[in-house]
Amino acid sequence: MNQPRISESGEKFCQEVFAQMMEQSHAVYGVLISTVDGHDVTKRFKREMPVAKLSAMMGSVLALGETIAREAQQERCRYVIVENSDGFILTLKLKEKLVLTVIASADANLGLLHTLSRNAVEKLAKSLK
Amino acid sequence: MSEIKLIITGTPGAGKTTAIAAISETPPVRTDQATTDDLADLKEETTVAMDFGDLTLEDGQKVFLYGTPGQRRFEFMWKILVQGGLGLILLVDCSRDDPLADMDMYLENFADFIEETGVVIGLTRRDECESPDLDDFYERLDRWGTVFPILEVDVRKREDVSLMINALISTIEFA
Amino acid sequence: MGICVLKTLASVGLSSKDETVLKSLLDLFGTKTRDHWVYANWDHADAIVLDMDNSEAVAQWHNSDEMRRRIPIALSGEVSSLSESYHLPKPLRAAPLISVLNLIVENGHHSATAQFRGPEQGSAPDDADVDQADSLAQRIKSCDARFVRVAFHRGKLFLDRQNRLCATSLSLEQLSGLIAELSEDVEISESESVFPDEEAGMEWVADKPFLWLIGISGSEGRLLAGLAPDSRLRLLRWPSPVLIRRSQDFMTLCALMSRKSGITLDEIVASSEVSRDRAIAFINAASLIGSITAVTANAESSQSRAPSSSGVSKGLLAKIRSRLKV
Known part of the structure; x- marks a missing residue:
């Protein structure tokens, strides 16, 4: 299977952005970029997680979020947030074909997570082709 | 009234979304996203969560049609979508490299659901590729010890989708 | 099994020549049928051969409740216009007669419940009208x-x-x-x-x-040689949609005959609304195209595999079919 890849410099840039996010909020312990159709592209995880599975799931979740918004006659789904007893999983579109997922523990500030994620998307979108 | 759910699964590009669109009363709910891998040669978008369509019976009861994503990486959606399902329609795209292996893979992955309900297998894109022979598909089914219906269909045609659903409910009722 | 029952056959309205031929045929072949058949007066008969070309005889039959309690076998020179379950073409021949008598036994007909539909009632002909020895x-x-x-x-x-x-x-x-x-x-x-x-x-x-x-059309209500009513039969493959899509009966039969253990003709009739003749026609057709096989199965495995998760009713499935207009 010919999966989407990013260049070495692109990978380096992504890792720098991921590291900054984790520095700005210690609650963030996973950042993942995947494709809209569920392939993993790059990640930075502080603990082990099934990256392939998460990538597919994030593709589904974001697509469902967009579809649900449409059915409810709302437009432009920005985030899909999974809030649970152990933390947050925040997913948002990164350019047309990519998805950014941020995974944080329960002590994260949701507002800060939003800001971090949106800023990261802006930076990454400018650099990734 | 109980919920009636029919599940349509199968290989990417086999026509799951098309089948639901062919028979649904309302425009199907879709979760298509751009394809970023080899599948892009075949189609620009693919279902990543589910397709959804519905039919209304004479007493107002609804029959829901759920299409699964085709790729195995979305296996988790298969397990979610079959819950409470009445039966399975499996579409096999005969223009792919190994349709027999494709059929095996889905039958194995949906084995528990099939055992509890029923399955009908629809062979699509037969106009593009007549092999493997229908007998080869039935030979592959031998180890299941039962004969699932294998029907050559054009899922763009409503009557062909109806035929598969009828074969499925007949199997559930009588087999 | 192994017990042969004596059955009686009468005739009404036959020409003297036809009546003589009928008696002779019974003398010669009456013991070669599944049950032994002998000629008798109609008031003692299990079945009656009625000459449909004799209007007086037909009227006599219609007007006699006692006579109508017998199983009617219509004899006519115009067989295609008949609508009865059993009929014989003129001239009377041995093979069709034996087939009809065997079919009556096979169908387990009881004379008291037999129904006769005269041509004037315009009922649709059954698929499996019997008219000759070999279909x-x-x-x-x-x-x-x-x-x-x-x-x-x-x-x-x-x-x-x-x-x-x-x-x-x-x-x-x-x-x-x-x-x-x-x-x-x-x-x-x-x-x-x-x-x-x-x-x-x-x-x-x-x-x-x-x-x-x-x-489907040329089986005349009789299974092909080698296919017995108690054979457990199973489909090897479903016939092409082109062949089965026209009839819900075919879809039902395909499903019934997909069971792992196979199914007998009697079980098909008992577990569905498909008529015996229709089932026979389907089995013969599937046999001719090489799509069925006989299987051996124990009683336990011969039960239907009931869907456990759905719990759906037949009524619901019928409503889905109705919605699909099939």
Whole structure:
């Protein structure tokens, strides 16, 4: 299977952005970029997680979020947030074909997570082709 | 009234979304996203969560049609979508490299659901590729010890989708 | 099993010649049927052969409750217009008579419950009207040679059994009509070599649609030789959608015969609304196209695999079919 890849410099840039996010909020312990159709592209995880599975799931979740918004006659789904007893999983579109997922523990500030994620998307979108 | 759910699964590009669109009363709910891998040669978008369509019976009861994503990486959606399902329609795209292996893979992955309900297998894109022979598909089914219906269909045609659903409910009722 | 019952047959309205022939046939062949049949007066008979061309006799039959309690067998020179379950063509011959008597026994008919529908009532004919010893399906099945020629009075059909091909100038619709008109006049011949010139210009095509039609329309309510009512039969594969989509009965039969343990003819009739004759026609058709096999199964495995998760009712499934307009 010919999966989407990013260049070495692109990978380096992504890792720098991921590291900054984790520095700005210690609650963030996973950042993942995947494709809209569920392939993993790059990640930075502080603990082990099934990256392939998460990538597919994030593709589904974001697509469902967009579809649900449409059915409810709302437009432009920005985030899909999974809030649970152990933390947050925040997913948002990164350019047309990519998805950014941020995974944080329960002590994260949701507002800060939003800001971090949106800023990261802006930076990454400018650099990734 | 109980919920009636029919599940349509199968290989990417086999026509799951098309089948639901062919028979649904309302425009199907879709979760298509751009394809970023080899599948892009075949189609620009693919279902990543589910397709959804519905039919209304004479007493107002609804029959829901759920299409699964085709790729195995979305296996988790298969397990979610079959819950409470009445039966399975499996579409096999005969223009792919190994349709027999494709059929095996889905039958194995949906084995528990099939055992509890029923399955009908629809062979699509037969106009593009007549092999493997229908007998080869039935030979592959031998180890299941039962004969699932294998029907050559054009899922763009409503009557062909109806035929598969009828074969499925007949199997559930009588087999 | 092994017990032979004595049955009685009478006649009403037959010419003296036909009555003599009937008695003679019973004398000669009455013990060769499944039960022993002897001639008797109608008031002691299990079944009555009624001459449908004799209007007085038909009226007599209609006006007598006692007579109508017997199983009617219609005898007529115009068989195609008849709508009774059992009928015989004129002139009376041994083979059709034996077939009808066997069919009555096989169907387990009780004279007190038998119904007769006169032609004037206009009921639709049953698929499996019996009119001769070997059905068209059986005659074709019995052919051993590679090439078979089936000559109707308005067209011919050639079969290449080895290559599963068929050549004919007849359309399926025409063939269906010809079979429905009775197969008595059909000439069947077979040869190891191709019939010279006769099929010239005809295209050889897959034989399944033609064999299927012969099984469905030309079985006359009798299973092919080698297929017994108590055989456990199972589909090897579902027939093509083209063949089965026209009838819900076929879909039901396909599903029933997909069971791991196979199913008998009696079980089919007991577990569905499909008539015995319809089931026989389907089984014969599936046999002719090589899509069924006999299986051995124990009683435990012969039960239907009930869907455990859905708990859906037959009514619900019928509503879905209705919505699909199938």
